[in-house]
Amino acid sequence: MQGLRKTYHRAFGRGGHEALRGMDLVVPSGSAFGLIGPNGAGKTTFIKSVLGIVRPTAGTVRVLGGSPEDPAIRARIGYLPERLHLPGTWKSPAFLATVARLKGLKPDAPALLRLLERVGLSDAVDRRIGGYSKGMRQRLGLAAALLGEPALLVLDEPTDGIDPMGRLEVRRILQEEVRRGVTLFLNSHLLAETERVCDRVAILADGRVLREGRLEDLGRGGARWRVRFAPGAQASALVAAGFVPVGGAGSDATAATNVQAEGARDEGVYVVDAADVTVLNAALDRARASGALLVELRREGADLEAVLLGAVGSPGVAA
Amino acid sequence: MNPVFVIAGYVLREAASRKFILAFMVGLTLVLATVALSLKLEVVDGALAATRLFGEVVRANIVSVDVALRPIFRAAAYLVFYGGILFGIVACSDFAPGLLSPGRIEHLLALPLQRWHLLAGTFLGVMTLAVGGTVYAAGGLTVIFGVKTGYWTVGPLVAGGMACVGFAAVYAVMLTTATVVRSAALCSAAGFVLLVGGILAGFRADVSRYLEAGFGRTSFDAVTMVLPRLSALAVGAADLASDTPLLPGSLGMLLGGVLVFGLGALAVGFWHFEGKDC
Numbered sequence: 321m322q323g324l325r326k327t328y329h330r331a332f333g334r335g336g337h338e339a340l341r342g343m344d345l346v347v348p349s350g351s352a353f354g355l356i357g358p359n360g361a362g363k364t365t366f367i368k369s370v371l372g373i374v375r376p377t378a379g380t381v382r383v384l385g386g387s388p389e390d391p392a393i394r395a396r397i398g399y400l401p402e403r404l405h406l407p408g409t410w411k412s413p414a415f416l417a418t419v420a421r422l423k424g425l426k427p428d429a430p431a432l433l434r435l436l437e438r439v440g441l442s443d444a445v446d447r448r449i450g451g452y453s454k455g456m457r458q459r460l461g462l463a464a465a466l467l468g469e470p471a472l473l474v475l476d477e478p479t480d481g482i483d484p485m486g487r488l489e490v491r492r493i494l495q496e497e498v499r500r501g502v503t504l505f506l507n508s509h510l511l512a513e514t515e516r517v518c519d520r521v522a523i524l525a526d527g528r529v530l531r532e533g534r535l536e537d538l539g540r541g542g543a544r545w546r547v548r549f550a551p552g553a554q555a556s557a558l559v560a561a562g563f564v565p566v567g568g569a570g571s572d573a574t575a576a577t578n579v580q581a582e583g584a585r586d587e588g589v590y591v592v593d594a595a596d597v598t599v600l601n602a603a604l605d606r607a608r609a610s611g612a613l614l615v616e617l618r619r620e621g622a623d624l625e626a627v628l629l630g631a632v633g634s635p636g637v638a639a
Numbered sequence: 640m641n642p643v644f645v646i647a648g649y650v651l652r653e654a655a656s657r658k659f660i661l662a663f664m665v666g667l668t669l670v671l672a673t674v675a676l677s678l679k680l681e682v683v684d685g686a687l688a689a690t691r692l693f694g695e696v697v698r699a700n701i702v703s704v705d706v707a708l709r710p711i712f713r714a715a716a717y718l719v720f721y722g723g724i725l726f727g728i729v730a731c732s733d734f735a736p737g738l739l740s741p742g743r744i745e746h747l748l749a750l751p752l753q754r755w756h757l758l759a760g761t762f763l764g765v766m767t768l769a770v771g772g773t774v775y776a777a778g779g780l781t782v783i784f785g786v787k788t789g790y791w792t793v794g795p796l797v798a799g800g801m802a803c804v805g806f807a808a809v810y811a812v813m814l815t816t817a818t819v820v821r822s823a824a825l826c827s828a829a830g831f832v833l834l835v836g837g838i839l840a841g842f843r844a845d846v847s848r849y850l851e852a853g854f855g856r857t858s859f860d861a862v863t864m865v866l867p868r869l870s871a872l873a874v875g876a877a878d879l880a881s882d883t884p885l886l887p888g889s890l891g892m893l894l895g896g897v898l899v900f901g902l903g904a905l906a907v908g909f910w911h912f913e914g915k916d917c
Contacts, residue, residue, distance in 0.1 A: 328916065371749045374916045391751035399749035405742030407649075409656035418652075421645045422750045464746070474749075 321345045324379035326365050326527075339365040341527035342379070347520070352494070352504040354518035354535075356511060356628055361524040363507050364402065367476055370505070371399055384471055395423055398465035402476040402507075404457060408450025412436055412460050415449060419464045439463045440489055454481030462490065466497070473497060474505045479513060491517055511624045521624065523631045530631045536619075538627045543595050548616035549588045549607065557610035562603045563590035591620065642752045646760020647767060650734050654768050660730050664772070671779040680704075680787045687788070704790040709881040715780055716798035716880035720873040723773060723799075724806045728813070728830035731765045733823035735814050740821055744917045755909050762814055762905065769806050773799035798876035804894055808867045808901035809833050815908030818915065836862070837869025867897040 324343040329336040339362045347353045355363050368374035369381055372388030386393040407415060416435065417427035436442055439459040444452065449460065458481055465473060478494070479487045494517050498504050508514050514521065515535065522532040531538055547563065555565060566589040594600035604614060654660050679691040687707040690697040699707070738744070738761055747757060777799035785791040809830045816829040839846055840863040847863075850856040872893050878885050 368745065368916075371745075373745055373748045375914070391753065394749060395751035397749060399746065401742055401745040401749075403742040404746055405740055407653060407656075410652065414652075418645060418649055419750070421640050422642055422747070422752060424751055461746075 321370070321382075322380050324366070324369060324381060325377045326362075326369060326374060327377045339527055340369070340376070340379075343524075343527070343529050345522055345529055345532060347503065347505065349503050350498075350501050351520050352498045352518040353506065354514035354521040355505065355507045355524060356514060356521060356624070357524035357530075358632055362527040363524055364476070365527075366524065367474060367505070367507060371397065371474060395468070396471040398467065398470035398473045400458075400461045400465040400473075400475045400478055402480070404461040406449045406452075406457055406460065408448065410449050411447065412441060412445055412449060412463075415460065416464060416467065420467055423468050425468050435463045435466060436460075438493065439466075440486065455483060455486055458482055459486070459490075462493070466493075469500075470502065472503045472505065476507045477509065478506070479508065479510065487513065511628065515624045521627075523628055525632050531627070535624070538624075543593055544620040545592050545594055545600060546616075546618050546620050547590045547592060547604075547607075547614065549590065550613035550615050551588055553588060553607070553612035554610055558590055558607055558612055561606035561610065563592045563607060565590050588615070642756040643760045643763060646738075646752075646757055647764035650738070650761055650764025651767060653734065653737070654730075654764070657730070660768075663726060663730065664775070667772075667776055667779075671776075671783065674780070675783045678783075678787065680784075682788050685789075704788045705792070705882065708784055708788065708790060708792075709883075711784070712780075712792070712795050712798075713877045713881040713883075715777070715795055716802075716877040717873060719773060719777055719795075719799050720802040720805060720876050723769070723776070723802050724809055724834055724869075726772075727765075727769055727806045728809060728827050728834065731768070731810060732813065732827035732830065734765055735761050735817035736821040736823045736826060739817055739917070748917055754913050758814060758818070758905070758909055758912055762810065765810055765814075766803065766807055769803050769810075770800075773803050792882065794880040794882055798880035801872055801876040801879070801894070804897055804901075805837070805867070805869050805872050808837070808869070808897045808904065811901040811904035811908070815904050815911070818908045818912040833866070834869060836866045837872075839863055839870075840866040841868040841870025841872070841874070843868075865900070867900040868893060869897070872897055 322344050324340050324345075325338070326340040327336045327338045341362075343362075343366065355366065357363055365374055369376050370383060370388060372381075372394065381388055384393050384396055388394065388397075413429065413432050413436070416432045417429075420427045420432070433442070433445065436445055439462050441456060441459050441463065444456060449457070452460065458478060462475070462478055465475065473494075475494075479490050482490060491513065494504060494506070498517075504517070506514060506518055519535055520533065521535055521538060523530045523538075546566070549558065559565070592600070592603050594603060604617075608614065677693045680687060681689040682704055686701050686703050687699070688701055690699060735758075738747070738757065744757075748754065774796070777795040781792065781795045812833045813826040813830040816826045820826075843860065843863040847856055847860055850859055875885060875890050875893055877883075879890075
């Protein structure tokens with residue numbers, strides 16, 4: 321997507337609402353891509369633009385190497401809308417058979433039943449869709465999206481209304497699809513779900529992409545590492561080696577003010593700034609030379625919620 | 640399979656699940672069965688000698704069967720025409736708004752379809768329903784009277800076909816309305832307004848005479864000029880059903896006008912939907 325803009329014009333030229341204000345985004349093939357942002361950020365408009373449901377005012381969208389307007393491209397996309405409206409009087413195999421026909425596939429009854437089993441609806445094939453719970457409808461929508469082994473899955477709140485066990489199943493299915501090589505495009509207000517499923521994330525707000533990248537890069541707290549040493553390590557030697565104790569105990573005041581990590585009272589926990597692995601290993605060598613034993617080492621990082629709040633800049637926002 | 644046919648099947652499947660439509664079909668069957676079982680016609684040498692309805696003798700002159708059946712077929716043609724269109728307006732008003740509703744339209748448009756497939760499929764599905772209902776009603780009546788009297792005519796079926804053409808124009812307007820506002824009530828209102836306008840358009844010369852000359856009459860003439868002349872089509876259908884001779888060329892002009900209007904309305908709907916954000 322390049323320079324994507326969308327303005328919803330009102331009737332009789334009474335102004336309009338600018339939903340997308342020039343978005344540039346590249347989703348690598350085979351990645352699991354999460355879209356997060358506050359309400360009204362333009363996520364739904366963005367997804368609809370990707371699918372050709374909404375026509376952009378300006379900019380270009382290319383999906384799977386072609387235009388989303390091209391039916392041959394859309395045949396390779398599986399989509400689950402946020403509020404899927406299903407025909408209540410139908411049964412799920414009939415619904416899936418119709419979707420299969422509309423995708424240009426020949427309905428294969430055993431394959432459809434296997435798909436329903438995969439999404440956990442094998443016990444409900446003889447029931448009318450109108451009697452399904454919200455979670456069951458979502459599962460059926462997911463089954464419809466998975467029809468025809470699409471190359472791109474666009475899922476808008478796929479686990480909405482699904483119980484915790486069901487979420488695990490859905491997550492497992494999504495991870496299977498990603499392993500199969502499918503590009504996953506996920507819009508979910510459950511940040512933990514996005515964090516578990518996706519490897520890349522874009523943060524949208526006010527019709528723009530604020531941040532985009534690999535999850536660990538977005539959550540990375542610069543070049544800072546958190547280190548835990550076994551009890552008995554000499555604090556003064558570690559400080560001399562460049563390590564700053566977390567919580568400030570035994571450290572100088574300047575270093576302590578920069579520490580924002582959790583678990584401030586953890587004994588033996590230090591942070592160290594290292595621009596690259598060579599600098600990091602040199603610091604660790606100095607620490608070990610003083611007799612300190614390394615127990616744990618991990619890069620300092622923020623979770624997705626902190627990243628979102630940091631990017632959007634106001635508390636209480638919803639994805 | 641062509642997506643248009645799949646969408647038409649989608650609409651028909653939805654229709655089959657509507658209790659309102661099922662009740663109508665059951666009611667229609669009961670009416671036909673009542674006519675078949677309660678009406679006894681005695682035909683001697685091609686003439687209707689006696690008629691019994693629910694066992695009671697209906698007093699009438701002895702006339703040939705075709706002449707005796709003319710008023711019945713004429714009344715049936717009007718009933719099928721106006722009753723069918725009115726029922727169609729009510730029963731089919733929410734098919735298009737339902738298909739275009741949020742949560743369903745996004746899903747459909749994300750499938751490998753062209754937008755016009757959706758409208759064409761909906762139109763085809765509804766017209767299949769209309770033609771099926773008409774054939775059932777008019778065909779049932781034709782068979783009942785054919786078996787009872789030995790007089791066979793395709794007049795009622797042709798009249799039913801003309802009613803379908805009239806309904807096609809009305810539904811084209813309803814479908815186009817649905818692309819603008821996803822409301823079943825407004826769709827049926829648009830269909831009803833066109834039906835009333837079409838009735839007036841059929842009598843435009845007579846009605847115009849009663850209006851005071853000036854802006855009102857000019858406006859009425861201008862508006863009714865572009866509307867399909869549905870009442871004239873109904874009269875033509877009744878004439879055909881009762882074997883009444885028609886003016887040469889009049890039927891072709893009427894049908895052509897209604898078809899052009901319907902296609903024009905559909906074209907507007909297709910054009911509007913093609914550029915619409917859903």
